[in-house]
Amino acid sequence: MSQVTRERLFGFRHAFDDRVTVVLTLVALVLFLLAPVLILVVTRAAKSTSDKKKELWDRYRSWIWLALFILIPILAGAFWTILAVATLSSLSYREYARITGLFRERTISLIVVIGILFITFAALDNWYRLFVALFPLTVALIATGGLIPDQPKGYIQRVGLGVLGFALFGSALGHLGYMANDWNYRPILLLIIFAVELNDIFAYICGHLFGHRKFVPNTSPNKTVGGALGAIALTTPLFAIGAHFVWFGTALDTPVRLVGLGxxxxxxxxxxxxxxxSIKRDLGLKDTAKLIPGHGGILDRFDSLILVAPAVFHYVNYFVGFAVGQPQQIFSG
Amino acid sequence: MEPWNLQPARDTGLTPSERFRSVRRESGLLENIAHQVCFLLLRSYFAIAHRLTIMGREKLPAHGPFVLAANHCSHLDALALGTALTRRYRERAFPIAAGDVFFQSTVTSTFSAIMLNALPMWRKNCGPHALADLRQKLQEERAIFIIFPEGGRSRNGSMMPFKHGLGMLVAETNVPVVPCGLVGTFEALPPHQNFPRPVSVKLVIGDALEFASIANDRTGWSQIAATVESCVRDLVAQSRTA
Structure with missing residues (x-):
């Protein structure tokens, strides 16, 4: 393993090399210090019930833990970041499998979990060709594993659920881990996670302020067109400005491309x-689990990140590329 | 094509600690692996430390639901009965354990649920609904329960009268009850000791009994308890002489 790779994987001394990382960490800190004041003011002004107050404080406390689980691995090194993403993938898949009932199909669940482990290895190893190959190969394995009980009844269902599970939580979320192979992965990941979480909050606030027309009333009755457009209008410039500093002077650093990414x-x-x-409504559930007080399950919190990871990855990969100049196949080469 | 019939886990919506204590709990992949590993270790332990001999294993029904009912005088009892079940039974086997011993703290309930796949039975303040939940689980999930109808460990090694609870689980159903006699566990690990001694243990499995025609009421329950109790007494006597 080269010195550069070791520094990237475990070099916590480089945690604050990039300005964007410093700014985002500071912003997070300030938000956490200001939030209690804000909660106090809002609950006093709105004369909230004690239930509502408790929910807000639960959410706040949970957010502190979540922020630590996100920030510490990212700052500590790429190795820990990839492990954290693998944990997120596994926990998300667990929740998905439990709410859909797929967990009762042991063989398929085992194959999906093995697929997630291999994706994690491909990310740690910086082996892009394996990372790409794992999607069709795991799908083939799931389709084969579905044959094992020798029961054609329900075959399409269990294989279909397994493939969707691996596609979303193994493959799509795995892109987040693979990004850690870039030397400058810290600001990239922090910016994406920050923007996605803020995007949720913007949609919520804008929905309250200008939301009149329902967006998709059958899927999610609280979402409004105003909220969705407001989130786009606020998140896009914020992300574009951050991305300008992260990819400064690269092919991506033109106004049109940055706004496109935002x-x-x-x-x-x-x-x-x-x-x-949609998944929850189809199953008739409100939350996917009761793991994080005030939020619900892991999936309820990180749902917005799942599809963003591959979309951003391949957009950036098209213009700039990830892990440019980093040694490949660190362990297997 | 089959109609889509997605059934979320029965324990959806419970916090992790509620889930470990819940009768609705359904194990996932990792918990299953933990049960199998634990079972493998226990098997080797009983073979080496207690030279466990099992007689009448062929009398076990081919699949769940069924109930294993045995005499109780040691913490080793449930573990010994667990090792009598082969791997394919193991996934559905639940020892029914005293809530106040095994599910009081988060640490013990996590251990009982993850390693032993145990379900809690609260000896105090347990309403009839607790047994109704277990009765339902037994039939719906084709489960295998390991039960000690004496309601606690005998302090002197001699059997105590069986309680009604067993009857409430199986009266008016086709769920077979398999009586089991255990000998040697009291000598190996009596209630007043903390560490087991290497004494040989014998388990005798009897013929399965069914109580479909016995009424699901107080007299029916006592009748079931009495029938199973006399079977278990015979098996214990048989294994002492064998």
């Missing part, structure tokens, strides 16, 4: 949210 983050993020709403 729109992708905002629009695809909202689609991810709607996707999970």
């Amino acid at each position: 729109i992708i983050v905002s629009v695809v993020g909202q689609f991810g949210d709607l996707m999970l709403s």
